[in-house]
Amino acid sequence: MDHACRPCQIDAARxxxxxxxxxxxxxxxxxxxxxxxxxxxxxxxxxxxPSGALLVADQQTAxxxxxxxxxxxxxxxxxxxxxxxxxxxxxxxxxGLSLAVGVAVARSLEACGVAGVGLKWPNDILLDGxxxxxxxxxxxxxxxxxxxxxxxxxxxxxxxxxxxxxxxxLHRPAALAQRLSPVPERHQLLAQLLLDLAAVLDxxxxxGFPALRSEWQARHVWQDRQVRLLNGGLLDREGIxxxxxxxxxxxxxxxxxxxxxxxxxxxxxxx
Ligand code: BTN
Numbered sequence: 001m002d003h004a005c006r007p008c009q010i011d012a013a014r015x016x017x018x019x020x021x022x023x024x025x026x027x028x029x030x031x032x033x034x035x036x037x038x039x040x041x042x043x044x045x046x047x048x049x050p051s052g053a054l055l056v057a058d059q060q061t062a063x064x065x066x067x068x069x070x071x072x073x074x075x076x077x078x079x080x081x082x083x084x085x086x087x088x089x090x091x092x093x094x095x096g097l098s099l100a101v102g103v104a105v106a107r108s109l110e111a112c113g114v115a116g117v118g119l120k121w122p123n124d125i126l127l128d129g130x131x132x133x134x135x136x137x138x139x140x141x142x143x144x145x146x147x148x149x150x151x152x153x154x155x156x157x158x159x160x161x162x163x164x165x166x167x168x169x170l171h172r173p174a175a176l177a178q179r180l181s182p183v184p185e186r187h188q189l190l191a192q193l194l195l196d197l198a199a200v201l202d203x204x205x206x207x208g209f210p211a212l213r214s215e216w217q218a219r220h221v222w223q224d225r226q227v228r229l230l231n232g233g234l235l236d237r238e239g240i241x242x243x244x245x246x247x248x249x250x251x252x253x254x255x256x257x258x259x260x261x262x263x264x265x266x267x268x269x270x271x
Pocket of ligand 1: 123151
């Protein structure tokens with residue numbers, strides 16, 4: 001079939017069936033191509049889209065990562081979607097949200113048979129030391145609470161990345177295909193992700209990150225390792241990585257004692 005004519009690889013009706021009773025919590029929209037599922041969903045959120053609105057796209061022409069990076073996705077190689085969720089409380093309460101979402105993604109991959117999924121503060125999903133997925137959280141305050149647009153990109157197959165693009169990455173890419181053959185069927189994987197996200201977001205909305213912290217710590221790849229924290233590419237602090245605290249801040253044991261590093265434009269590298 002002509003590439004321009006074929007429908008999105010995700011069929012909304014088939015996905016809804018797999019969601020079972022939870023299907024009423026999601027409003028599914030599928031697209032063959034868009035600029036960025038997160039950009040589009042943010043616009044929809046501002047226009048009153050409901051909690052549970054889901055946008056899945058085969059291909060993004062301007063996929064966004066954290067810190068202004070781009071996110072490459074191709075129809076065959078990746079799973080690319082954004083989910084809108086309404087969460088009670090204010091901005092301060094949402095500091096650990098990207099870590100909580102990491103727990104949900106790790107649970108799903110493990111449920112699909114992927115062993116050894118690791119998490120790196122604040123939002124990377126790692127496999128065999130490479131980055132298999134990324135999470136982009138964008139928040140807006142409303143009088144009734146917070147709107148969270150949760151963008152997730154997963155590599156099913158290894159993305160075709162040129163040498164120049166590779167330099168942009170803090171991690172080499174990884175793919176589920178390294179561990180599983182065949183890779184999970186897309187509808188099954190997406191349904192599992194949505195069910196795990198709903199469960200984790202319910203817990204997070206009720207009690208915040210503390211209830212999920214031990215699960216995050218158990219998968220934290222750089223626990224007790226010597227690390228450097230970079231800000232804008234420059235060394236900010238270095239020390240022993242103690243993981244995340246109950247608010248989702250990174251704890252670093254430095255020469256000055258235990259320091260809390262809040263989410264922001266920080267990145268982490270093994271020293
Ligand atoms: C990162 O690791 O920097 C985050 C990457 C997040 C990529 C996803 S793909 C779906 C959603 N739409 C986007 O434009 N970005 C997120």
